Amino acid sequence: MAILERGQDLGINYQVDGDGGTAWLLFNGATLPLEFWDPLIGVLAARDTVVRFDQRDAGATRAQGPFSLLDTAADAAALLEHLGLQSAVVVGHAWGGRVAQVFARDYPHLCDGLVICGTGGHVPATVSDESLTELREAGRAGDKDTWSRLVEQIYCAAGFAARQPDEFADLLSIMWPPIRRSARWDPRIAPSTSYWGLALLPTLLIYGAQDQFGTPENADDLQSRLADVRRLDIANAGHFVIREAAQQVVQALQDFALDLKLG
Secondary structure, eight states: OEEEEOSTTOEEEEEEEOOSSSEEEEEOOTTOOGGGGHHHHHHHHTTSEEEEEOOTTSTTOBOOEEEOHHHHHHHHHHHHHHHTOOOEEEEEETHHHHHHHHHHHHOGGGEEEEEEESOOSSSOOOSOHHHHHHHHHHHHHTOHHHHHHHHHHHHSOTTHHHHSHHHHHHHHHHHOSOOOOSEEEOTTSSOGGGTTTOOOSOEEEEEETTOSSSOHHHHHHHHHHOSSEEEEEETTOOTTHHHHSHHHHHHHHHHHHHHHHHO
């Protein structure tokens, strides 16, 4: 674990894997720790440099009070400067795809390319409010069995736990128990209309067909707005596509990086 100190009440937990090649900067989904990316890291870091960090309400980062997408993008820019990296291919999963778009808008000189993976927030989610409420209540009550069932139902394609039991168990291990943090995202700052689909650099969209947050409609909308865009739809995956289809995702990332090098 390494900490980038950004003030008395802010210490950003980060990790760097690999050395050389393409530099990758990864933005986590909301409240998810940097370990969420683990299934991709071994392959990417074998020949590239991979930078990931915990946003202000996740993992081992130390933070207080409200924060915005702008703050998280600024944390990432400070981290690249701290590491001496001139630029990176930016990858954002879920909520992190919102930050990635803000980062590409505000720090274009630091971006070689943009990957948006399972990101919603523009077209409404299709998951029910009742399911989300039940998930929160199960977490607060310490009812892990109910909570685990709902995690699969809400965030994964149907049957994921049965198809990949070890992967599902590992996913649960980094998410349980749910922890209330002293830092909270303020969604009123930097609404989706301020960044959504405005990227001018080469962009790759990766979406699970059963995603209830980053729905296919969100992917359609982004694709219609972007001028230089590629897209991968993964049939048997949901919102946690990175965990559900890690091999397909990492291959898509490597192919995208090669396209960027070839121009």
